[in-house]
Amino acid sequence: MRLTRKWIDGQIEQKSQYLVSANTLAFELPPATPLPTFTPTPTPTATPPPPPAIRISIPSIDVNSSIVNVSPIGKVSPDGELSLIWDAAAYVVGHFETSGNPGGGRNIVLAGHNNTLGEVFRDLDQLNLGDEVILFTDEQSYSYTIQKKYIIPFMANQEEGNLQLQSYSAPQNSEMVTLISCWPYATNASRIILIAVPSHEGDNIVQ
Numbered sequence: 001m002r003l004t005r006k007w008i009d010g011q012i013e014q015k016s017q018y019l020v021s022a023n024t025l026a027f028e029l030p031p032a033t034p035l036p037t038f039t040p041t042p043t044p045t046a047t048p049p050p051p052p053a054i055r056i057s058i059p060s061i062d063v064n065s066s067i068v069n070v071s072p073i074g075k076v077s078p079d080g081e082l083s084l085i086w087d088a089a090a091y092v093v094g095h096f097e098t099s100g101n102p103g104g105g106r107n108i109v110l111a112g113h114n115n116t117l118g119e120v121f122r123d124l125d126q127l128n129l130g131d132e133v134i135l136f137t138d139e140q141s142y143s144y145t146i147q148k149k150y151i152i153p154f155m156a157n158q159e160e161g162n163l164q165l166q167s168y169s170a171p172q173n174s175e176m177v178t179l180i181s182c183w184p185y186a187t188n189a190s191r192i193i194l195i196a197v198p199s200h201e202g203d204n205i206v207q
Contacts, residue, residue, distance in 0.1 A: 049101065049104065050101045050102060050103040050104040050137070051101060051102075051137040051138050051139055052067070052069070052095065052101045052102075052137065053067050053095065053101065053102050053108065053110075053135040053136060053137055053142075054066065054067055054136060054137060054138060055067060055135070055136040056093050056110065056133065056134070056135055056136070057133075057134040057136070058127070058131070058132070058133050058134075059132060059134075060126075060127065060128070060131045060132070061123040061124070061126050061127060061131075062123075063120060063121070063123075065092050065093045065112070065118075065120045066092045066093070067092065067093045067094070067095050067110065067135075068089050068092050068093075068094060068095065069094070069095050069097040070086060070087065070088070070089050070094035070095065070096060070097060070111070071097055072084035072085060072086050072096075072098075073085050073086075073087060077159065083162060083166075084166075085162065086109075086111060086165075086169065086180075087111075088111040088112050088113045088117075088121075088180075088181070089111075089112070090113070090117040090118060091117055091118035091120070092112075092118065092120060093110050093111070093112045093120055093121070094110065094111045094112065095108070095109070095110055096109035096110075096111070096169060099169065099171075099178075100171075100175065101137070102135045102137055102142040102175075103137075103142060103175075104175065105174065105175045106171060106172065106175060107169070107170065107171055107172040107175075107176050107178055108135070108175070108176065108177045108178065109168075109169040109178045109180065110177065110178065110179055110180070111179075111180040111181065112124075112179075112180075112181055113181065113182070114181045114182045114183060114185060114188070114192075115182070115185050115186075115188065121179065121181035122181075122185065124179060124181050124183070124192050124194060125183055125184070125192055127146050127149070127194055128146065129146050129147060129148075129149065130145060130146060131145070131146045132144070132145060132146075132199070133145075133146065133177055133179070133196045135177065142198070143198070143199040144176075144177045144196035144197060144198055144199060145196055145197060145198075145199045146194055146195070146196045147176075147195050147196060147197050148193075148194070148195040149192075149193070149194050149195075150168075150192070150193040150194075150195075151183060151190050151191075151192055151193075152164050152165065152190055152191040152192075152193060153189070153190050154182075154188075154189060154190050154191050155187075155188070155189040155190070156189075161191060164191075165180065165191060165193075168180070168193050168195075174197075175197070175198055176195055176196060176197050176198075177195070177196040177197075178193065178194070178195055179193070179194040179195075179196070180192070180193055
């Protein structure tokens with residue numbers, strides 16, 4: 001038995017370089033490379049459109065009226081051409097619904113009756129260049145200055161008159177307010193157009 005143990009110890013001693021001591025530190029793996037984190041690209045939020053005007057004030061002619069949206073009416077000419085005709089609202093000022101809003105940098109088109117259904121724009125012809133027009137939204141007020149004034153013959157040539165009205169109510173490259181009504185009070189034979197620009201631009205009045 002002793003000889004056997006001695007022989008085994010001798011064998012172990014010869015292999016000692018291959019033995020692992022009980023107090024040998026365990027093998028440690030290097031830290032894992034962290035997975036890349038995904039940062040989503042934020043989706044740009046659309047800028048909400050400016051709120052519409054809900055009231056108009058023209059102090060020099062005592063206008064103080066609510067504003068409502070109005071839609072165009074399709075009209076077919078004798079030669080079959082379809083055109084859009086805008087009408088004024090009853091007892092208040094009508095805003096052409098496809099036109100701009102205050103602060104939006106577009107043409108804001110407003111129409112009103114002059115001798116019926118409230119006569120809100122009866123005295124537009126008394127406005128002078130430099131007079132103030134104020135539009136109110138739910139959030140703030142915007143001041144504009146009358147810069148141009150036109151009289152368009154209408155009854156004598158309604159087709160040409162409608163083309164001119166459409167050109168003045170069309171989109172523009174800068175913000176302005178276009179006021180439209182019939183004129184004169186007794187006959188409605190013509191149309192009156194007034195153009196107002198933001199007051200900080202109205203210092204240079206154009207005749």
